[in-house]
Amino acid sequence: MDADGASAQPYRPPVSSVLTLDFERLKSKLGGYLKPEDLGRVEAAYHFSADAHLGQFRVSGEPYISHPVAVADIIADWHLDAQALTAALLHDVMEDTHISKAEIAERFGKVSAELVDGLSKLDKIEFRSHQEAQAENFRKMLLAMASDLRVILIKLADRLHNMRTLDHMRPDKRRRIANETLEIYAPIANRLGLNNLFRELQELSFQNKYPLRYAVLAKAIRSARGNRREVVSKIRDAIEARLPQWGIQAEVQGREKHLYGIYRKMVEKNLSFSQVLDIYGFRVIVRDVPSCYLALGALHSMYKPVPGKFKDLLAIPKANGYQSLHTTLIGPFGMPVEVQIRTREMHHIAESGVASHWLYKEDEKTLTDLEQKTHSWLQSLLELQSASGGATEFLEHVKVDLFSGEVFVFSPHGKIFSLPKGSTPVDFAYAVHTDIGNRCVACRINGDLMPLRSELKNGDQVEIITAAHANPNPAWLSYVRTGKARAQIRHFxxxxxxxxxxxxxxxxxxxxxxxxxxxxxxxxxxxxxxxxxxxxxxxxxxxxxxxxxxxxxxxxxxxxxxxxxxxxxxxxxxxxxxxxxxxxxxxxxxxxxxxxxxxxxxxxxxxxxxxxxxxxxxxxxxxxxxxxxxxxxxxxxxxxxxxxxxNERLFDVAIRVLTNNARGVLAKVASAISESDCNIQSVSMEGEQGAYTALNFTVQVRDRMHLAKAMRGVRRIPEVVRIGRVKGDGRAS
Structure with a gap:
């Protein structure tokens, strides 16, 4: 047995097995970074998978083995290791053939077998609905991902190839898969910092979910591209000329916004295409962090910045490790232009996210910080799993966290917390620690006492006040935003x-x-x-x-x-x-x-x-x-x-008071109730026939004797005609 637990005897492919052109290309790519013995293991996995899928075809008519090879090709771009490549080639054999996990472990090692198992769906279990099956499969995949990140990287590559080849599916199935990708897989890719993958999944989902809208918008973009090409070239030339004058060595890249991003902006802001002006943007890649801020000054000296459209994501990076300076400038002819400024290392992470761990090893500190953030997120998934009542509830909590934007707030000690937009102090309390959330009773925002349902804003300093015997309030569920807070409140x-x-x-x-x-x-x-x-x-x-x-x-x-x-x-x-x-x-x-x-x-x-x-x-x-x-x-x-x-508790009880129409009668009745040491929870008025008015009160009393005392006090008011307790049928007695 080798270090991975694989059999010492390599798999011998039958004479009939041949290498496809696609796999030959993959081998050529892998030869650039894999050792010869690892390359041999990947080739053995290819032959094993080809034999297992022999006679199976995709909906397009292609041999099924073309799909695992394409998935392995995608993760090879991230330089994933031989274990992951083996799992990518074998990821469907447990579902589609009679090959067992034990057999994969014996031939290719325990680690590869665990990866394949984490990728396999729970097809043999009967579920009440497609939604329940989807939720359970998703839960299994994320928990496997928490122990080995390569599971989700392979799964995302699998989904990307499926989306690229969705043309042969029925329209209803294409829409369902596209919607699932937008709801789950694209947000995960974004959370892991896989920006290129995230954008492509969004574009493919948009194309398959709304094909007519996609076609119309693509045509409009092509028309606009010709009209604005001269302006874009002029801005790019001006930036490339200005930066060296400030002593800045930089690479300037022009980019066009993705169709899905433009579509979302049109929907969210109720704009027509002609009103979306910032279709083009530029990326300035510099040598180091000081050059980022120097480049920002150079650009602001050229074109006026749009107020409120500047973000410093160098000082406060996103949760997925993304760092950049964002500014929007008013270019020639009043055209707004978005510019992103970052270093080469930041650019690597912005494009490849956690896959940078395998691709780029030179900036160990940055990668370590990103790995720590990713690890913290994966640990939070395990906490959600233990607190959630089932797979469907778990999926609901994770979706909440994946879909939200970010707001950055500070603890009293200056620690930064990234929370979803719309979060409250209760969300912050649970982000600090579950016990802090469970014992939360009040909060201070920027030094002022504020309600727990207050919405937090960027830069707020939040202090949580706790009490030893406090418990979560079920009413919090109506306004908390994070999955962790919701799951922990329900669990309690x-x-x-x-x-x-x-x-x-x-x-x-x-x-x-x-x-x-x-x-x-x-x-x-x-x-x-x-x-x-x-x-x-x-x-x-x-x-x-x-x-x-x-x-x-x-x-x-x-x-x-x-x-x-x-x-x-x-x-x-x-x-x-x-x-x-x-x-x-x-x-x-x-x-x-x-x-x-x-x-x-x-x-x-x-x-x-x-x-x-x-x-x-x-x-x-x-x-x-x-x-x-x-x-x-x-x-x-x-x-x-x-x-x-x-009994120290106060109980709600409804009473109805019929009074003559007279000035100040409501104040007299309310005063009489208060003098009886009763709390008034609510009051409403309704017109009666003739000269009478009905006053409906919900009051809090200790017991029946306490209520009788309050009602006697009200009866003494001359304007009161009748008072009674409201029955379940709405009548007063």
């Missing part, structure tokens, strides 16, 4: 709900066991083991959680446990039934015990509980119309009572 809520549902389920089961003359403490290990085995459940905790969430009925579980207990004793003793006790609640248990919004029960009201599947226990007032309608659902209604303790 699920964990919190799990603990609460276990405690509630335990109490409900204990209550259901009373008619059998048993308590939970009396149920033997034998009875529990039998119940868990018969129901396919692993732990008692799962049973309690299912009961608390309404997924199991406590009376059924109690009956089964009682029967198992009787079987152990060998005699079904007749036990005199004991009365079923009510479940005691405080109203402050949390998300597994909900007070119904239709009737707003408060301590002191006669109440009844309804077990709703997956949601826990919902508490209603006895006279709530919902109770009358739902009485037919057997086993779902349980007796509940208020626990006799001093």
């Amino acid at each position: 809520m699920k964990s919190d709900q799990q603990d609460e549902s276990v405690a509630l389920g335990e109490r409900m089961l204990n209550q259901a066991l009373r008619p059998h003359g048993l308590t939970l403490g009396q149920i033997s290990t034998f009875a529990w083991d039998r119940f868990l085995r018969d129901r396919g459940v692993r732990t008692k905790k799962e049973v309690f959680a299912d009961i608390g969430l309404g997924k199991r009925l406590p009376v059924i579980v109690a009956r089964r446990l009682s029967q198992a207990q009787d079987m152990e004793s060998g005699r079904p003793d007749v036990v005199k039934p004991k009365p079923v006790g009510a479940i005691m609640i405080r109203g402050s248990e949390g998300i597994t015990v909900q007070l119904a919004r239709c009737c707003h029960p408060i301590p002191g009201d006669p109440i009844i509980g309804c077990i709703r599947k997956g949601q826990g226990l919902e508490v209603h007032a006895h006279d709530c119309p919902a109770v009358t309608k739902g009485r037919g659902a057997r086993g779902r209604w349980v007796d509940v009572e208020w626990e006799a303790i001093a």
